[in-house]
Amino acid sequence: MPNRSSTARTADDLASRVADDLPEIADPLAVSTADARTLSVILFRRLRSLQEGTPAYSYVRNTLVELNLSLVKYAATRFRRSGESWEDVLQVGTVGLIKAINRFDPERGCEFMSFALPTVLGEIRRHLRDTGWSVHVPRRLQELRLDLAKANDALEQELGRPPTDAQLRARLHVSEAELREGRIAANGFVSRSLDVPVDDEDGGPGLLARRLGADDAAFEKIENLETLKPLVAALCARDRTILALRFGEELTQSEIGERLGLSQMHVSRLLSRILGGLRTALTADRPDRPGVQR
Template structure:
């Protein structure tokens, strides 16, 4: 290093113009205010992530939105809970969309859940966030799925036309005509007509539906297939099987009595010779273990202890 370069570096250091590390450390200290600093949030275990998230969510509400401290805590919460997004994405692994795209969309739902969560309500964050994450994924499928194959340029045209129609409806006070949409998009009307025709490929109607002369279905209840909400539970049940198998005999017995025979905690206690309070603690511990196992991104340990 030359004498001139060394002198320049010493001068910059002495005037405080190059201290990004110190500034970042100061932001972290102010953001956390006594909370533990997390070096690799994405590698934290599920149990630790839940505990840390509870503290960070409370701290987030104390910080002013838009500040570096608020952004730091918010980003840490996102990284801590990415395993929740990956878990939600598993139930859609048989869809044609890329898993990375599904996770990315689910992360948007996670961010929305973080911004909306109220720690004072006394509910667990994962229970609040999961429906939001899954809902964002389903909305993505609904908005991007096509019943028949349509060229990409027409898919993009449909999106542009939908946006234009919303803008024009707000401006004009009525649903815009084809000519108005074409003028707004600076396109010929026949191109907009082509886009309207392509939009019919976005949804499919049952061949069994009786159609009137005005093309309105008289029996909209008849479909070639219907969505069965219970199907989504199948993967959850399959994921639970190995986790339940690793539980101790007493834990499996308690689960069977509570959810198989629908007994109360007091009735279970009478069967097993334990107090209702003891059964309550055992149930909470068992359910926490199962919940943590479901949220873990990867294989669970082969052995667990029976306490």
């Protein structure tokens, strides 16, 4: 019975003989897309002549996988916003690529990349459907959510506008209650933080946070104005006039002095006293009316 080392040597010899019949591929990952297509045709023809499970078959198939990994990366970019890690999506897509390689028949005249892309995308979608739900949702509703999304897109393209509920129900052959269940189920697919931006370039609050609302700074301003009304009303006539000239007509202290027959220095002291009194009253727990001084 051959030992393990002799078995390994036999496998290496088989792989070497297979490689002798093929173009030399030093680094399959560095091959251009155009060259990968050409080499894949040759490798698939060779794969058809080999027995599945043999070292030679594994060698050729692994080379095909490496040559076409760019297809997996292309498919995976469609799911960047899925919330799943990039490495996991690539791994699942590679499983789909291997399935496509196992089923591909070069004699049918179809290009491998066109044949493999739906398989890779389908494998990733099934993975996300089964693992991407934030809350437990029955498989029936998971599939209904997918059918609802597909039907909505198809009808919108046909009609040139979003479809009505009646049109969706007719396309899917479901009742009004089932349609409502499918929409509710979509809410359990992905949960996101309220702070997640709407898109990568958006530095503002998340979409959900915007919908829920936020504190409006104008409310504090309105509250302050309402609190000031009785405080200003308690001032003497001259103080109210000074405030009106300064903040209503936006006159300078010199212009106010000329209007009232006071010096600019006197107006400055009066304004400081009035504003200081109002500020103290606003910040106090129980604001007292500012004293009236002349």
